[in-house]
Amino acid sequence: MIIRSPEPEVKILVDRDPIKTSFEQWAKPGHFSRTIAKGPDTTTWIWNLHADAHDFDSHTSDLEEISRKVFSAHFGQLSIIFLWLSGMYFHGARFSNYEAWLSDPTHIGPSAQVVWPIVGQEILNGDVGGGFRGIQITSGFFQIWRASGITSELQLYCTAIGALIFASLMLFAGWFHYHKAAPKLAWFQDVESMLNHHLAGLLGLGSLSWAGHQIHVSLPINKFLDAGVDPKEIPLPHEFILNRDLLAQLYPSFNEGATPFFTLNWSKYADFLTFRGGLDPITGGLWLSDTAHHHLAIAILFLIAGHMYKTNWGIGHSLKDILEAHKGPFTGQGHKGLYEIFTTSWHAQLSLNLAMLGSLTIIVAHHMYSMPPYPYLATDYGTQLSLFTHHMWIGGFLIVGAAAHAAIFIVRDYDPTTRYNDLLDRVLRHRDAIISHLNWVCIFLGFHSFGLYIHNDTMSALGRPQDMFSDTAIQLQPIFAQWVQNTHALAPSLTAPGATTSTSLTWGGSELVAVGGKVAMLPIPLGTADFLVHHIHAFTIHVTVLILLKGVLFARSSRLIPDKANLGFRFPCDGPGRGGTCQVSAWDHVFLGLFWMYNAISVVIFHFSWKMQSDVWGTISDQGIVTHITGGNFAQSSITINGWLRDFLWAQASQVIQSYGSSLSAYGLFFLGAHFVWAFSLMFLFSGRGYWQELIESIVWAHNKLKVAPATQPRALSIIQGRAVGVTHYLLGGIATTWAFFLARIIANIFASHFGQLAIIFLWTSGNLFHVAWQGNFESWIQDPLHIRPIAHAIWDPHFGQPAVEAFTRGGATGPVNIAYSGLYQWWYTIGLRSNEDLYIGALFLLLLSAISLVAGWLHLQPKWKPSLSWFKNAESRLNHHLSGLFGVSSLAWTGHLVHVAIPGSRGEYVRWSNFLDIPPHPQGLGPLLTGQWNLYAQNPDSSSHLFSTSQGAGTAILTLLGGFHPQTQSLWLTDIAHHHLAIAFIFLIAGHMYRTNFGIGHSIKDLLEALSLFSPPPLLLLRERSSLSLFLLLRCVVREISLFSSSSVVVVERDVLFTCLCIHRTRLYYPSCLIYSSPIYCRVHHDRRLCSWSDIFH
Incomplete structure (x- = not known):
C-alpha cells in the first residue's frame, strides 16, 4: 500500500504595491528599450518604437512581469469594448430612428447616424422610410436591441451609461491589478482553477443571466411587439421582473413558480422554453423561446463543467495528467511536456486560443445567415451581408495571428534539447x-x-x-x-x-x-x-x-x-x-x-x-x-x-460607380479611395529598399541646399517595415473596396450640396485651364482664331488603330486630339488671358479656391463654428449678405478685372501684377470719379476699325453704352460689359441693405409675404420655410423685365430651392441659350458654329 503525502493546498498570493503609479515614463518614448530611449537619430526610430512597444518579451525576460502586463492590458481591452458599446447605444438613443423602426421593421430601414448639413455632405442622409433621413446602418444593433426587449431611447441611454460605468471599472481594475495587487506567476499558471472559473463563472453564470433576462424581459416584450402593440403601451422591463402575475398572463406556467423545477416536472415550462426549430414566421428569426431554452441548457452544462478540474479539494481532473496520458503506439512520448509549454509560453497559449477563436468566428459567420438569431435580421440583406463578411475577415485574421504566435513560440520559447520524441518534436522532424x-x-x-x-x-x-x-x-x-x-x-x-x-x-x-x-x-x-x-x-x-x-x-x-x-x-x-x-x-x-x-x-x-x-x-x-x-x-x-x-x-459594381449625386455617394468615394490605397501598397511591395534610400538621399541633399534639413535624418523603410506597410495598405484597400462594393449594391437613395459643390466647380474649372495649358493650342489659336481649331486635350488610347489615329488627328495637331466646343478659349481670350503661363496661374488660383471651399465646409461642421438652426432661418440677414456680398462685391470685383486687365488686353496692352500700377486703365485716372464727371470714362471709345488685341483703332473709354457688336469679333463691346457689371454691382450693393436685421430698419420678409394677399400672385404651394419666396419676388421682376413671364405654379420645397416650370425654363434655360447666339458675350463665338450649336443644346 502506497501512502501518498497530502497535496499542498493551493494558495495564490498577490504582491502588494509592486510598482509605483507614475506618469514619468509617458514622457519618455521608448523607455522599454535602452537604444530607443536615447531618442531619434534617424526616422527608423519611429518605426522601431511602434514595432516593439507591445513586444513585452523584448522589454524584460521576467515571465511574471510579462504576465502582469498582459493581464492588465486585457482589462484595458475590455474597457475599450465597453466604451465602444456605450457609443453604439448612445448613437441609437440620440441619432437613430429606432422607435420608428420598431413600429415597422419590414418597411423602415435602420439608421443611427445623421450627417450634418455642411459642404453638401447631407446628401448622404438617404430616405430610410417613416419620414426619417439618415445613413442606413448594417451592424445589426437594431435587431439585437429588439431581441433584448429594448423599446425606447431612454432604455438605450441607460444602457449606454451602464457600459460607460463598466468601462471605468475595467480601467480601474487594470490599474489595480498591476500597481496595487499584482498576482504572482503561480496564479497565472494555475490553469485548473482558471478553467473552472471561466467555465462556471464566465460562461455558465453568463449564459444563466442571459437566459433569465430573455425569459423575464425579452420574451414578454417581444410577444407584445409581435402582436402589434405600440411599444409605449408595453409595460416596462422591471414590471415583468417584479410582477409575476403580469408574466403569468402571457405564460401560464409562471403561476406555478419554481415548483415544477424542484419536482422535475420541467415540461410545464414548455410554454416559454421550447424546442420548435426553424424560424418564427413573424420575425424571420429563431424562436426567442428556443434561444432562451438554449442559453439555459448551456448554462447548466458549463456550470457542471466548471467543477471538472482539480483545485483545493483534490477531486477532478488534472490537465497535466490528461496530457501526459495522451500516448499511442505511433506517437512516442505523446503530449508529455505540453503542459509546461502552455504554462510558460504565452505565445503558445495565445496561438491555440487564436486558432480556436478564429475557427469559431467563421462558424458564427455561417450560422448568422442560416439560423438568423435576431428578429428581422434575415430580411435586412445589407446587415446579413455585412455580418457574414465581418465575421469571415475577423476569423481569417485571427487564424493568421495563431500562426504568427506559434512561430514566435517556436523561435523564442521552444527548447529542442528538453523536448525529445514528443508529438511536437516528431512533427518538427x-x-x-x-x-x-x-x-x-x-x-x-x-x-x-x-x-x-x-x-x-x-x-x-x-x-x-x-x-x-x-x-x-x-x-x-x-x-x-x-x-x-x-x-x-x-x-x-x-x-x-x-x-x-x-x-x-x-x-x-x-x-x-x-x-x-x-x-x-x-x-x-x-x-x-x-x-x-x-x-x-x-x-x-x-x-x-x-x-x-x-x-x-x-x-x-x-x-x-x-x-x-x-x-x-x-x-x-x-x-x-x-x-x-x-x-x-x-x-x-x-x-x-x-x-x-x-x-x-x-x-x-x-x-x-x-x-x-x-x-x-x-x-x-x-x-x-x-x-x-x-x-x-x-x-x-x-x-x-x-x-x-x-x-x-x-x-x-453599377450601383457603386453610379453613386455620385445620391445618398450612396460616400460608398463611391470609398470605392475609389480604397482602390487607391490598394494600389499605393504596390509601391511598397514592388520596389526595394535601396531604390528609396537613393531617392531619399537626393531629397536630403535638396533640403540641405535650402538649409531646411531636420535634425532627425531620413531613412528608407527597412525591408521588413516596407513589407508591413505594403501588406497593411493592400489588405485595408482591398477590404474597404469590397465593403463599398457590397453595401452600395444592397442599399440605395438621394440629396444635394454647397461648399463641396463650390470646391468641385473650382476644381473642374482649374482642370480645364490646366488641360489646355498642357495639351491645348491656346497660344496658336490666339494668333489666328478664324482658321485654327481649339484643342481641348490630347487623346492617348493604346487600342486606337491607324484609321482611328488619322480620324482624330485634326486641328493642326500631330496626334489624336479632342476639339474644344465649350467656348472656354473664347472666354479666356475675352477676359485678357494670352499665354499658357496665364492658364497655369489661373489653374493654381482656382485650386486654392477649391481647397478653401473644402476647408470652409469642414470648418462649419466643427462645434465651435457650426451654425445653429436659427442662423439658417435668418432669411433677412442671409439675403442682405447674398445680395451685397455675393452679387454686389463680386460684380464690382469683376468690373475691376475687366477695366484693369481685359480692356487693356483688347487694346494690345499686357497688364499683370508686375505692371499693374504702371498702366492706368484710363488716362485721367480717378479724377472723373472723384469730381462726378463720370461721362469722361465713356469718351473716345474703340472705333469700328479696332482690331481686337491690338492698339489699331483703340480708344480710351472704359465704361460705355454703345450697344451692338464689336465689328471684328462680333461680340458685345467689352466697355459695355464693364459698364453693365459696375451698374448691377451698385444695384446689388444697395439691395443688400434692404432687409431688416439688427438695426431695425428695412423690410421684413414675413410682412412682405403677408402683404402678398393684397395682390393676385400665381398660386403658391409652400412646403417649407417661406423665406425662400423673396427670391421668387426678385425672379418675378427679372422675368417681367424680359417680357417672358406668364402665370405659373411655384413649389417651394427646401430652403432656397425654387422649382418653377416657367421661370426656370424661360430664364435659366431658354434665355441664356438665346443670348449666347443673339448677343454673344465672348470674342469669336459667332465664328464657331459648332460652339453655338453645342452651347444651345447644352443650355
Whole structure:
C-alpha cells in the first residue's frame, strides 16, 4: 500500500504595491528599450518604437512581469469594448430612428447616424422610410436591441451609461491589478482553477443571466411587439421582473413558480422554453423561446463543467495528467511536456486560443445567415451581408495571428534539447514530408479547380456550351454535400424526433419563410457551380495553411539557414552568400500568408454575396412567386471566370460607380479611395529598399541646399517595415473596396450640396485651364482664331488603330486630339488671358479656391463654428449678405478685372501684377470719379476699325453704352460689359441693405409675404420655410423685365430651392441659350458654329 503525502493546498498570493503609479515614463518614448530611449537619430526610430512597444518579451525576460502586463492590458481591452458599446447605444438613443423602426421593421430601414448639413455632405442622409433621413446602418444593433426587449431611447441611454460605468471599472481594475495587487506567476499558471472559473463563472453564470433576462424581459416584450402593440403601451422591463402575475398572463406556467423545477416536472415550462426549430414566421428569426431554452441548457452544462478540474479539494481532473496520458503506439512520448509549454509560453497559449477563436468566428459567420438569431435580421440583406463578411475577415485574421504566435513560440520559447520524441518534436522532424505532401495537394487542387474554370471558359468562348461543366451539360454534382443536406433536412423524422423541423431551412425539406414580402430563408440548392467554387475554396485555404505551417515548422532552422533561431522572428535577407535568402523569416511567412488569407476570404464572401442574391434573397408576390435579386443567374454564370467578371464584379459594381449625386455617394468615394490605397501598397511591395534610400538621399541633399534639413535624418523603410506597410495598405484597400462594393449594391437613395459643390466647380474649372495649358493650342489659336481649331486635350488610347489615329488627328495637331466646343478659349481670350503661363496661374488660383471651399465646409461642421438652426432661418440677414456680398462685391470685383486687365488686353496692352500700377486703365485716372464727371470714362471709345488685341483703332473709354457688336469679333463691346457689371454691382450693393436685421430698419420678409394677399400672385404651394419666396419676388421682376413671364405654379420645397416650370425654363434655360447666339458675350463665338450649336443644346 502506497501512502501518498497530502497535496499542498493551493494558495495564490498577490504582491502588494509592486510598482509605483507614475506618469514619468509617458514622457519618455521608448523607455522599454535602452537604444530607443536615447531618442531619434534617424526616422527608423519611429518605426522601431511602434514595432516593439507591445513586444513585452523584448522589454524584460521576467515571465511574471510579462504576465502582469498582459493581464492588465486585457482589462484595458475590455474597457475599450465597453466604451465602444456605450457609443453604439448612445448613437441609437440620440441619432437613430429606432422607435420608428420598431413600429415597422419590414418597411423602415435602420439608421443611427445623421450627417450634418455642411459642404453638401447631407446628401448622404438617404430616405430610410417613416419620414426619417439618415445613413442606413448594417451592424445589426437594431435587431439585437429588439431581441433584448429594448423599446425606447431612454432604455438605450441607460444602457449606454451602464457600459460607460463598466468601462471605468475595467480601467480601474487594470490599474489595480498591476500597481496595487499584482498576482504572482503561480496564479497565472494555475490553469485548473482558471478553467473552472471561466467555465462556471464566465460562461455558465453568463449564459444563466442571459437566459433569465430573455425569459423575464425579452420574451414578454417581444410577444407584445409581435402582436402589434405600440411599444409605449408595453409595460416596462422591471414590471415583468417584479410582477409575476403580469408574466403569468402571457405564460401560464409562471403561476406555478419554481415548483415544477424542484419536482422535475420541467415540461410545464414548455410554454416559454421550447424546442420548435426553424424560424418564427413573424420575425424571420429563431424562436426567442428556443434561444432562451438554449442559453439555459448551456448554462447548466458549463456550470457542471466548471467543477471538472482539480483545485483545493483534490477531486477532478488534472490537465497535466490528461496530457501526459495522451500516448499511442505511433506517437512516442505523446503530449508529455505540453503542459509546461502552455504554462510558460504565452505565445503558445495565445496561438491555440487564436486558432480556436478564429475557427469559431467563421462558424458564427455561417450560422448568422442560416439560423438568423435576431428578429428581422434575415430580411435586412445589407446587415446579413455585412455580418457574414465581418465575421469571415475577423476569423481569417485571427487564424493568421495563431500562426504568427506559434512561430514566435517556436523561435523564442521552444527548447529542442528538453523536448525529445514528443508529438511536437516528431512533427518538427517530419516537417519536410508534411510540407512536401501539402505542397502537392495545393498544386493538385490549384490545377484541377482552376482547370475546370479554364475548360468552361474555353468551351464557352468556342461556342460549345454542351461541352461545359454545368447543371445543363456535363454535371459535377456535389453528391457528398447534398447527402449532408438531406441528412439534416430529414433529422426531425430520423435522428431528432423531438424537433418539429430541421435546424436550418438551408438544408431543405421545408417551405420558405417570408416576412413583409421579402424572403427570410429558403432551402439553398447546391449544383455544379457550387462544386466548382468550393474546390477553389479548398485550394486557397490549403495554400494559406501551407505558407503559415511552413513558417511555423521552419521558424528555427532550415537547410538553407540552419541558424534561424539566432536571427529571431523577423529578419531581412541574409545577403547573397547562401544563394539568396529573402523572405525566409517566420514573419515573412505571416506576411505571405496574409495575402493568401485575403484571397481565400475574398472568394468566400464573393461566393456568399452572389449565391444569396441569386438563389435566396428576393421578394415574394401574393401568388407565392419568388423573384430573386439577380434572378438565379449563379448556377449558369459562375461556372466561368468571365461570368464572375461580367455578371458579378462588373454588373454589380453599377450601383457603386453610379453613386455620385445620391445618398450612396460616400460608398463611391470609398470605392475609389480604397482602390487607391490598394494600389499605393504596390509601391511598397514592388520596389526595394535601396531604390528609396537613393531617392531619399537626393531629397536630403535638396533640403540641405535650402538649409531646411531636420535634425532627425531620413531613412528608407527597412525591408521588413516596407513589407508591413505594403501588406497593411493592400489588405485595408482591398477590404474597404469590397465593403463599398457590397453595401452600395444592397442599399440605395438621394440629396444635394454647397461648399463641396463650390470646391468641385473650382476644381473642374482649374482642370480645364490646366488641360489646355498642357495639351491645348491656346497660344496658336490666339494668333489666328478664324482658321485654327481649339484643342481641348490630347487623346492617348493604346487600342486606337491607324484609321482611328488619322480620324482624330485634326486641328493642326500631330496626334489624336479632342476639339474644344465649350467656348472656354473664347472666354479666356475675352477676359485678357494670352499665354499658357496665364492658364497655369489661373489653374493654381482656382485650386486654392477649391481647397478653401473644402476647408470652409469642414470648418462649419466643427462645434465651435457650426451654425445653429436659427442662423439658417435668418432669411433677412442671409439675403442682405447674398445680395451685397455675393452679387454686389463680386460684380464690382469683376468690373475691376475687366477695366484693369481685359480692356487693356483688347487694346494690345499686357497688364499683370508686375505692371499693374504702371498702366492706368484710363488716362485721367480717378479724377472723373472723384469730381462726378463720370461721362469722361465713356469718351473716345474703340472705333469700328479696332482690331481686337491690338492698339489699331483703340480708344480710351472704359465704361460705355454703345450697344451692338464689336465689328471684328462680333461680340458685345467689352466697355459695355464693364459698364453693365459696375451698374448691377451698385444695384446689388444697395439691395443688400434692404432687409431688416439688427438695426431695425428695412423690410421684413414675413410682412412682405403677408402683404402678398393684397395682390393676385400665381398660386403658391409652400412646403417649407417661406423665406425662400423673396427670391421668387426678385425672379418675378427679372422675368417681367424680359417680357417672358406668364402665370405659373411655384413649389417651394427646401430652403432656397425654387422649382418653377416657367421661370426656370424661360430664364435659366431658354434665355441664356438665346443670348449666347443673339448677343454673344465672348470674342469669336459667332465664328464657331459648332460652339453655338453645342452651347444651345447644352443650355
